Structure formats: structure tokens, C-alpha cells
Amino acid sequence: MSRRNRQLSHITIPELSLVLLIGPSGAGKSTFARSFFKPTEIISSDVCRGLISDDENNQAVSADAFEVARFIAAKRLKLGLLTVIDATNVQPEARKEWVKLAREYHVLPVAIVLNMAEHVCKERNSFRGDRNFGTHVIPQQISQLRRGIRHLREEGFRHVFEFHSPEQVLQLETIARTPLYNNKKEEHGPFDIIGDVHACYDELCALLDTLGYQVDKDNYILISAPATTNGDGHTQFRKPVLVGDLVDRGPKSPQVLRLVMNMVNNGQALCVPGNHDAKLLRYLNGKNVQLRYGLEQTVAQLAGETPEFLEAVKLFLDGLVSHYVLDEGKLVVAHAGLKENMQGRGSGAVREFCLYGETTGETDEFGLPVRYNWALEYKGKAMVVYGHTPVPQAKFLNNTIDIDTGCVFGATLTALRYPERVLVAVPALEQYAVPARPIGYNADSALSIEQQYDNVLDIEDFTGKKILETRYSHSITIREENSIAALEAMSRFAVNPRWLIYLPPTMSPAETSREEGMLEHPAEGLQYYRDAGISKVICEEKHMGSRAVVIVCRDEATAVKRFGVTGEGNGIVYTRTGRSFFNDKQTEQDFIARINTALINTGFYDTFETDWVCLDAELMPWSAKAQALLQQQYAAVGAAAAHSLPVVVEALQQAVTQGVPAQALLEKYSRRQEQTSSYVKAYRRYCWPVESLDDYKLVPFHIMATEGKTYFDRDHTWHMSAIRDICAGKEQLLVATPFIEVEIGNEASEQAAVRWWESLTAAGGEGMVIKPAAFIARDAKGLIQPAVKIRGKEYLRIIYGPEYDAPENLTRLRGRKLSGKRSLALREFALGLEGLDRFVNNAPLQLVHQCVFGILALESEPVDPRL
Incomplete structure (x- = not known):
């Protein structure tokens, strides 16, 4: 709409537009821009000249300055931000490039013309010592402007506003921005x-x-x-x-x-x-x-x-x-x-x-x-x-x-x-x-269009530095070097990516205990949640197995329909780094079949109105997945110590008997022998022969998702109860996790938790996990740890070595830093939940995998693996 030759006190422009200020030098364009637009909205040709040459009047760099201005304008328009071009723009060729840019980003070009008299422009320029161009420039610019001004609409400007005098400009009070009709x-x-x-x-x-x-x-x-x-x-x-x-x-x-x-x-x-x-x-x-x-x-x-x-x-x-x-x-x-x-x-x-x-x-x-x-x-x-x-x-x-x-x-x-x-x-x-x-x-009648194209993901989504947004936490940064490690893990070792909808987070221990002879103790875990304002927690027995994600479908048709997986049975078991738990596919499917039977027998599918479920669980024995680790690290240390230390102790005993002053050495190596014996007993508790499926135990502790639903809004007691019902369908395989509820601030309740932990660890158990009653808990600073682990003294011997509890070693270990581990646990927790949310809401697999991939990338951060 043209508003020429009219008194204007208010004008209206589209909220998303490219505004061109048009007028000769000295017409007052920069002053006009500063009066009605935010500084960040204005792109000045003079400023761009100054940025690249330290001289705003250096006409020799005008072409380069235009490139800078166009680049900035393009970035703003891409983000949907109104942009103002403060330049003379009196030539049709110059305006043509800006109209072309507006069309490229599908925004409306607006022309605000300051068609001032020659004497006004010359007078204003006379007060600017930096404007030393020839006397012919302003008349030439005015002539160029007036020859083309009546063709502005033909050039593509839907909105044209023209001012002929400083007085008309002064009468303008506001420039309103109207939303587009859409x-x-x-x-x-x-x-x-x-x-x-x-x-x-x-x-x-x-x-x-x-x-x-x-x-x-x-x-x-x-x-x-x-x-x-x-x-x-x-x-x-x-x-x-x-x-x-x-x-x-x-x-x-x-x-x-x-x-x-x-x-x-x-x-x-x-x-x-x-x-x-x-x-x-x-x-x-x-x-x-x-x-x-x-x-x-x-x-x-x-x-x-x-x-x-x-x-x-x-x-x-x-x-x-x-x-x-x-x-x-x-x-x-x-x-x-x-x-x-x-x-x-x-x-x-x-x-x-x-x-x-x-x-x-x-x-x-x-x-x-x-x-x-x-x-x-x-x-x-x-x-x-x-x-x-x-x-x-x-x-x-x-x-x-x-x-x-x-x-x-x-x-x-x-x-x-x-x-x-x-x-x-x-x-x-x-x-x-x-x-x-x-x-x-x-x-394709079997797979959805989305599933047909899930095999090919855009590598740009998984390389370089990425910033991932989740609804549970602040934005999470994935560094480029960590992305490279995750890409290798996902492409070389992971299961069929269609199954990879969730990876569980790592878990941080509580603050280091000051109890004599202890590195971890329930008191610090309870104190953590007390400080966070949590009034109720749940303590679960910690099982010594391997963390596993288990996805079970009612039948193979569901696996095809929901996961787009063909020829791989009706479920999968994979580790927290996305690798297949079982090396043999038939064994895996037989294992899934047993869980599926339990789900059918207990009416799970009907109760939850679903044809599939994702469970977060622990799969035992530990030795079933960690056999190589046991043989190459733990058993090797135990065997070497068992053969050498008795000989050393016997020799030292003979020496002491013969009067050699070696009593201190004898005590030292006798203590080492006892510590090594405890070390061997500790890891052997978590190992037993696996000759058939009957030798496995699966301990689920979270129902993560079913069709159209996640269960982050249910408290942990609900999860434990629902899982207990499932376990009743196949007690030989499925194990319900023992747990107790604890009232924070209730001394008797807290002491009961401590005694329970002491009884678990005294019996050779690994320890326990303390969780806030709510699945997702926050304090004034945001998300808090979804769980902290409190491991027993003998289990820690496996982690830190046979002699970790020697006074001099405990003193050193008490200086361990938890901040990195805790940060990692929170970021992985938020990404895991976000990925599952995206999946149940039918988001593209590439968006689900952004979260899964992010967790794999975070796992390559340098954090002490013993924590």
C-alpha cells in the first residue's frame, strides 16, 4: 500500500519483513532507523565498511561491505527476525538484490523512502567532517531516487512509505508491526x-x-x-x-x-x-x-x-x-x-x-x-x-x-x-x-513410510558439536571429539539401530563416607536427598549383574509394525552401550520368549493396553557378560596372589623364627594375603556357571515405556509393584527387587535403612541404591540425581583393588571427585527420557537417535570408571 504525499503519524509494517531505508546521503536514514528500530535490527552499510576497513566512508570496499551486510541480513531472516537495511538504496540494481534476498527467505520487502530536498541533505552533510565526497554526489543520488521511486511496487515492494521533509518525519510517532495473517x-x-x-x-x-x-x-x-x-x-x-x-x-x-x-x-x-x-x-x-x-x-x-x-x-x-x-x-x-x-x-x-x-x-x-x-x-x-x-x-x-x-x-x-x-x-x-x-x-504394506527410510540417517545430525534440547534439563552439549567415538560405537558394535530407543544413564555414588574403614555409607546418600529437600526415598537392593535394556513385543508383527524390524524376532536385550547382550540370536529369542510368556500370563499387555514394553533391568550373573574382564583382570590378580603370597608369608615366618627383624614385613604381607582372599571371595559371589537359560536371572526395576506412554510420572513404589506382578509370571527367570521406603528426617526410618544395608553387605551383597520417591525429582537448582549407589566394603574391593581399605589407601581415595560423574549422570538421564518420549510420540528415528547417540558420546568423557 502506498502512503505517498500524506501526513503520517502512524505506519504499519509486517512483523517479519526486510525494511529498506531509501534516500540520498544526509536524508536522515540512520537517525530514522535509531528512532524506530532496535540497534540489533539495523544493518548499516557504513558500519559494514568500518568493520572491514576501519573507515566507514571507504567507498573502495563497498562491494565487500555489501557482502557482509547481505550475510548478516540472511542469517537474521533465516531466524525470522525483522531486518532494516540502512543504505542509500537509490539505484534499482541495489534494491533488486535486497528484494531477491527477501524472496529467498519468503519475507515481505518494505520501502521507507526519505525523499528529502537537496539543500536539506547538503546542510546535514556539512556538519559531518567525515563526508568529503564531491558536490555532484547528492544531486546524482536524488536524481536516481526520483527516477525509480514510482516503480517501487513493480520492483516487489508491497508496502511503500514516503517522507518529503524533516517535518513529516517528526510527525511520525510509531511504526507498528502486525502479525502476518498466517x-x-x-x-x-x-x-x-x-x-x-x-x-x-x-x-x-x-x-x-x-x-x-x-x-x-x-x-x-x-x-x-x-x-x-x-x-x-x-x-x-x-x-x-x-x-x-x-x-x-x-x-x-x-x-x-x-x-x-x-x-x-x-x-x-x-x-x-x-x-x-x-x-x-x-x-x-x-x-x-x-x-x-x-x-x-x-x-x-x-x-x-x-x-x-x-x-x-x-x-x-x-x-x-x-x-x-x-x-x-x-x-x-x-x-x-x-x-x-x-x-x-x-x-x-x-x-x-x-x-x-x-x-x-x-x-x-x-x-x-x-x-x-x-x-x-x-x-x-x-x-x-x-x-x-x-x-x-x-x-x-x-x-x-x-x-x-x-x-x-x-x-x-x-x-x-x-x-x-x-x-x-x-x-x-x-x-x-x-x-x-x-x-x-x-x-509398502509392512513398514510405514518413516520406517522405510530409517535405514539411512543424515550423518550431519551425528557429527560435529551438537547442542541437544530436552524437556527435563538444560541444553546438553555434545563435543565433536565425543561424537566421533560414539559414531564408531554405534556403527560398528551396536544392535540394529531400530531397536535403540533408550540407553540408561550412569549412576553416581554418594559423597565419600568419613566412617572409619568405609568409603561409602548410606548416611551420605540420605543426607544428599535431605539437602535437596526430598522427604521420602526408596532404597533398592543393588544386584551384581550387567545393566540391560529389554524390549519385548507381543509378537513379530508388532516388532515389524512398531519398530520396523523384520526377521529379528519379537524383542531384544542390549547393554547400556547399545551392544547385544547375547552373542547367539536363538538364545536371545528364547530368552525373550520366556519374558513374553510372563507378560501374557500376568495380563500385562491387556492391563497396559500395549503390544510391547521397554524395561530397564539388571541381568545376572555378572560373569555371563563380563567373562573376559573376569579372566583377564580379576581372576588373574586373584590367581597370581594365591600362588605368590603364601610362599612369601611362609618365607617371612621362617625368617622371623630365625631372628631376622622382618616382623613388619610379615604383618604387611599377611594382611595382603587376607585382603586378596577377600577379593577373590567378593567377585566369586557374582559368578556362576551359565549352561542354559535356566541359569540366568533378570531383575527389572523400571517399566520405561509401552505404546503411547512413558512412566516417568509414576513413583518408584508403583514401578516396584508393577514389576512384582510381572515377575510372578516366570519366577524361575524374573526376580523382583527387594526394597524399603524411608522417611527422610525420621531417625528410626533412616536407621532401619542403614541396618538393612549392613545386612545386605554382610551377606555378600553389593549394596543398595537410594532413589527419591518420585521418578523425576528437582530442587531449586533443577534436576537432582535420580539415584545414588551405596556399595558395600567387599564389593568396593573388586572395584578399587584388594588393598583399597588399607588406611593409607582410604585416605587417598577419599579425595575422589564426584562432580564429573554427577554431571554425566544427570545429562544422560535427561537424554534417555527425552529419547523415549520422542519415540512414544512417533518422532522420527533420527530424533530419537540424537538422544541415544548423545548418551554414547557422553560415555567417552574422561570420568573415573570406578565411581
């Missing part, structure tokens, strides 16, 4: 997003009824909408959002238009245009449009309508916005979908993509254009819901979903409930049209 971020829903209707009025009414809306079908009015209670207890009414293609091919285009127009005009619904709607608008506007692909039916159906109705249809269709950005940018609705860099932007290219999508330029065997599947490469944070291309079943692909399920072709009309991510569909009453191309052409 910006509905303040609308949070809940929404029911409805796929392509194509004149199927009866099915649309049936779907709305199924969704809980009340429709006056005869009068085309939405009477009421269903209410939903949000997490804050507030009641919100649901709102339909239609993805376009309201008309053509079906039997009742006028009826659909009446209902949707009424809903939208009354503020009860939102609607974006489809390509069929846009074609109908061109026809109603008198354009030369071919009556094909169902438009001929719509025209015939509209033939009996009044001119007033047809005019209302024209106004309605003309007012539809290409797409909507909803719920703080978390949701985007567009007819044919939308790439991330186009979301919330306004340009002809954006509207074109929203209506038609993207094609490859080729035609298929049916003579139709081959559409480029933009969703395969989508990595945006916003969920994109669209239609346009009929599919047999709506399925998520990279946080996008096509909900056109071909109602007009005799299939179904589908809605996606947001934010629930639940699909609701009603069948078509009949087939109204025959598709030119079979629905689901080239579709």
Missing part, C-alpha cells in the same frame, strides 16, 4: 484437523459428530463444540481446522461451503485453501479455467445458487490464508504441507507450495506429475499436518502427517486430534469418484 501462534487448541472433504458433506457431518461436535445439518450450523480440560484444569473448546479442497468430485460442494463458511465466519473453525478451492475461485472470478478433475461437478451444483451466495463464496475463498502457524509455532497446517524455511512466511512461493506441494518435473505412468516427498527431509520442530495426496492410512513421517485418506474415492474422512495425536476416521458412504492414480501407489 500467524495464529496464540491459538493453542485443542484442534481437530480434518482432511480433504471434496464435497462429502454427509461424511463431514458424521466425522464432526464422532468428534463430539453438534451440527445442525439442515441449516449448516455448528451448534456446539466438545470441551477438553487442560493440565491446568481450565476448560477449552475444541476447534475444527480444515486442510482445504472443500469442493469438487463429491456430491455436495454447496453444502460443504455453507457449513465451513459459517463455522469460519463465526470464529468456530479455521480453514486453509486447497488447490481445488483456488481453481474454483479463479472460475468464479471469470478466469479461463478448464472444467476438469471434478470442477465441472461443482459448477453444475452451484448453478442453482443465488448471486449473493456465489459472491459470498468468492469473498470466503479469496480470504483464506495459505497456511496457519498455531500453538506457539508447534503446529503448522497447510493443504499440501510446508517446508520449515517457509513456515510463517509470506510470499508467492509459499502460497504455491501450500496449494500444490513440490514436483520433480517428471510424470508417472498415469500421466500425472511426480510429487517430491518433501516430508522425507523435514527436520522442523513444528508438526506439519496436510492433505492433498490421498494415502491409504494417515501415518507420521518426520513429524509430518498426511490426513487425506481419500474419502471421495470411497475410503475414509480422517481427522487428527491435536495435541493428542489421535486419529479419528469415518467411512465414506460410497465411492463418488475414481482416482486417476491408485491410492497408496508404491506404498
Whole structure:
């Protein structure tokens, strides 16, 4: 809109735009910019010259300065930030480059012209000693400006504001910024997003009824909408959002238009245009449009309508916005979908993509254009819901979903409930049209589209420095050098990545104990949670096994459907570094079969309404997975000591008997012999022969996830109880973890925990784990340790060596630092939960793997492995 030759006190520009200040030197552009825009929004050509040459008036570097300015502007526009170009911009060629940049980032160019008189510019420049260019420059710039100013709209500027005098500029009070029409971020829903209707009025009414809306079908009015209670207890009414293609091919285009127009005009619904709607608008506007692909039916159906109705249809269709950005940018609705860099932007290219999508330029065997599947490469944070291309079943692909399920072709009309991510569909009453191309052409019936492409992940997502965001903690940085180590581990040693949905975190011990002869003691663990303000904890027996993640599916069909895994059975067991626990696949599947039997026998699948489960567990014996470690490290030390120390002690005893002053040495080596004997007994407790599956014991302690759910909102007592029920189905294999609940601050309760730990460790047990009652606990600083381990004296002998409890060694070990271990545990905990959340919410595998990969990368940080 042009605002030339008018007194302006207020002007309005789009909130996302590229603003060009246009005017000769001395026109007051920089002063104007500082008056109405933030310093960070202004890119000055003078400043860019100064940045690269230390002289803002060095015209010899103007080309380089422009490159700098363009680079900065591009980065800002990419991030969706309004940007102001403070330069003369009087030549059409200079403006052309900026308009081109605006189009590249799908933002609107705005021209603010300071068309000042020559004497004003010269007078202002006379006060600036640094402006020593010739007298011809200003007249030349003014001439260039005035020759091209009337063509600004033709150059691409939708908004032009012109000021002719300093007095006019002084009258300007504000520059308001208006959201683009597609910006509905303040609308949070809940929404029911409805796929392509194509004149199927009866099915649309049936779907709305199924969704809980009340429709006056005869009068085309939405009477009421269903209410939903949000997490804050507030009641919100649901709102339909239609993805376009309201008309053509079906039997009742006028009826659909009446209902949707009424809903939208009354503020009860939102609607974006489809390509069929846009074609109908061109026809109603008198354009030369071919009556094909169902438009001929719509025209015939509209033939009996009044001119007033047809005019209302024209106004309605003309007012539809290409797409909507909803719920703080978390949701985007567009007819044919939308790439991330186009979301919330306004340009002809954006509207074109929203209506038609993207094609490859080729035609298929049916003579139709081959559409480029933009969703395969989508990595945006916003969920994109669209239609346009009929599919047999709506399925998520990279946080996008096509909900056109071909109602007009005799299939179904589908809605996606947001934010629930639940699909609701009603069948078509009949087939109204025959598709030119079979629905689901080239579709794979076994795997979803997303699963078909999960085999190839983008290496850029897993190399270099990465900053990962989680909903449980602050952002987590993955260093490049750690990414390299994780990439090797994941590519060479890990199980089939489709199974890798979760890796458990490491666990930190409590503060070092000051108890005599002790390195760890329950008192410090209880104190940690007391300091964090936790009133109740749970103490679980710590089993000496290997940490294992166990995924069990009810059957192989579930493994294919949910995990995209074919030919690998119905489950897996892997270590906390993603490696297969069993070397033999048949043994693994026999093991999974036993757990599956327990789940079926106890009714787990029915109770939890799922076909699969992910368990965090300990698998015993330790020797089953740590055989090489035992032979090469622990057993080697024990065997060497058992053969050498008795000989040394015997020789020293003889020497003392013969009067040699070797009593101190005798005592020292006698003590070493006792310590080594205790060392051997300690590790042997955790080893037993494994000759068949009957020799294994699985100790689950967390139910991590089932279909559509995680269980981080359940306390640990709930987990223990639910797991006890599972273990009852296969007691020979599954072991329920003993635990006690402890009230922090209750001396009797705390002492009971200490005594229990003492009895466990006295009997040869490893110790216990102390956890806050809540699965996720926080204090004023944020997330606190989800668990701390308190290991017994004899188990620590395995970790630190036979002589660790010698006074001189204990003194040294008490200086161990826990901060690195604790930081690592919290970061891995947050990433593990985030990854599982993403998986159960059907996020792309690459987003799940960002978290899994992050945990593997963190594991390569230099932290004392004995902690």
C-alpha cells in the first residue's frame, strides 16, 4: 500500500519483513532507523565498511561491505527476525538484490523512502567532517531516487512509505508491526484437523459428530463444540481446522461451503485453501479455467445458487490464508504441507507450495506429475499436518502427517486430534469418484513410510558439536571429539539401530563416607536427598549383574509394525552401550520368549493396553557378560596372589623364627594375603556357571515405556509393584527387587535403612541404591540425581583393588571427585527420557537417535570408571 504525499503519524509494517531505508546521503536514514528500530535490527552499510576497513566512508570496499551486510541480513531472516537495511538504496540494481534476498527467505520487502530536498541533505552533510565526497554526489543520488521511486511496487515492494521533509518525519510517532495473517501462534487448541472433504458433506457431518461436535445439518450450523480440560484444569473448546479442497468430485460442494463458511465466519473453525478451492475461485472470478478433475461437478451444483451466495463464496475463498502457524509455532497446517524455511512466511512461493506441494518435473505412468516427498527431509520442530495426496492410512513421517485418506474415492474422512495425536476416521458412504492414480501407489504394506527410510540417517545430525534440547534439563552439549567415538560405537558394535530407543544413564555414588574403614555409607546418600529437600526415598537392593535394556513385543508383527524390524524376532536385550547382550540370536529369542510368556500370563499387555514394553533391568550373573574382564583382570590378580603370597608369608615366618627383624614385613604381607582372599571371595559371589537359560536371572526395576506412554510420572513404589506382578509370571527367570521406603528426617526410618544395608553387605551383597520417591525429582537448582549407589566394603574391593581399605589407601581415595560423574549422570538421564518420549510420540528415528547417540558420546568423557 502506498502512503505517498500524506501526513503520517502512524505506519504499519509486517512483523517479519526486510525494511529498506531509501534516500540520498544526509536524508536522515540512520537517525530514522535509531528512532524506530532496535540497534540489533539495523544493518548499516557504513558500519559494514568500518568493520572491514576501519573507515566507514571507504567507498573502495563497498562491494565487500555489501557482502557482509547481505550475510548478516540472511542469517537474521533465516531466524525470522525483522531486518532494516540502512543504505542509500537509490539505484534499482541495489534494491533488486535486497528484494531477491527477501524472496529467498519468503519475507515481505518494505520501502521507507526519505525523499528529502537537496539543500536539506547538503546542510546535514556539512556538519559531518567525515563526508568529503564531491558536490555532484547528492544531486546524482536524488536524481536516481526520483527516477525509480514510482516503480517501487513493480520492483516487489508491497508496502511503500514516503517522507518529503524533516517535518513529516517528526510527525511520525510509531511504526507498528502486525502479525502476518498466517500467524495464529496464540491459538493453542485443542484442534481437530480434518482432511480433504471434496464435497462429502454427509461424511463431514458424521466425522464432526464422532468428534463430539453438534451440527445442525439442515441449516449448516455448528451448534456446539466438545470441551477438553487442560493440565491446568481450565476448560477449552475444541476447534475444527480444515486442510482445504472443500469442493469438487463429491456430491455436495454447496453444502460443504455453507457449513465451513459459517463455522469460519463465526470464529468456530479455521480453514486453509486447497488447490481445488483456488481453481474454483479463479472460475468464479471469470478466469479461463478448464472444467476438469471434478470442477465441472461443482459448477453444475452451484448453478442453482443465488448471486449473493456465489459472491459470498468468492469473498470466503479469496480470504483464506495459505497456511496457519498455531500453538506457539508447534503446529503448522497447510493443504499440501510446508517446508520449515517457509513456515510463517509470506510470499508467492509459499502460497504455491501450500496449494500444490513440490514436483520433480517428471510424470508417472498415469500421466500425472511426480510429487517430491518433501516430508522425507523435514527436520522442523513444528508438526506439519496436510492433505492433498490421498494415502491409504494417515501415518507420521518426520513429524509430518498426511490426513487425506481419500474419502471421495470411497475410503475414509480422517481427522487428527491435536495435541493428542489421535486419529479419528469415518467411512465414506460410497465411492463418488475414481482416482486417476491408485491410492497408496508404491506404498509398502509392512513398514510405514518413516520406517522405510530409517535405514539411512543424515550423518550431519551425528557429527560435529551438537547442542541437544530436552524437556527435563538444560541444553546438553555434545563435543565433536565425543561424537566421533560414539559414531564408531554405534556403527560398528551396536544392535540394529531400530531397536535403540533408550540407553540408561550412569549412576553416581554418594559423597565419600568419613566412617572409619568405609568409603561409602548410606548416611551420605540420605543426607544428599535431605539437602535437596526430598522427604521420602526408596532404597533398592543393588544386584551384581550387567545393566540391560529389554524390549519385548507381543509378537513379530508388532516388532515389524512398531519398530520396523523384520526377521529379528519379537524383542531384544542390549547393554547400556547399545551392544547385544547375547552373542547367539536363538538364545536371545528364547530368552525373550520366556519374558513374553510372563507378560501374557500376568495380563500385562491387556492391563497396559500395549503390544510391547521397554524395561530397564539388571541381568545376572555378572560373569555371563563380563567373562573376559573376569579372566583377564580379576581372576588373574586373584590367581597370581594365591600362588605368590603364601610362599612369601611362609618365607617371612621362617625368617622371623630365625631372628631376622622382618616382623613388619610379615604383618604387611599377611594382611595382603587376607585382603586378596577377600577379593577373590567378593567377585566369586557374582559368578556362576551359565549352561542354559535356566541359569540366568533378570531383575527389572523400571517399566520405561509401552505404546503411547512413558512412566516417568509414576513413583518408584508403583514401578516396584508393577514389576512384582510381572515377575510372578516366570519366577524361575524374573526376580523382583527387594526394597524399603524411608522417611527422610525420621531417625528410626533412616536407621532401619542403614541396618538393612549392613545386612545386605554382610551377606555378600553389593549394596543398595537410594532413589527419591518420585521418578523425576528437582530442587531449586533443577534436576537432582535420580539415584545414588551405596556399595558395600567387599564389593568396593573388586572395584578399587584388594588393598583399597588399607588406611593409607582410604585416605587417598577419599579425595575422589564426584562432580564429573554427577554431571554425566544427570545429562544422560535427561537424554534417555527425552529419547523415549520422542519415540512414544512417533518422532522420527533420527530424533530419537540424537538422544541415544548423545548418551554414547557422553560415555567417552574422561570420568573415573570406578565411581
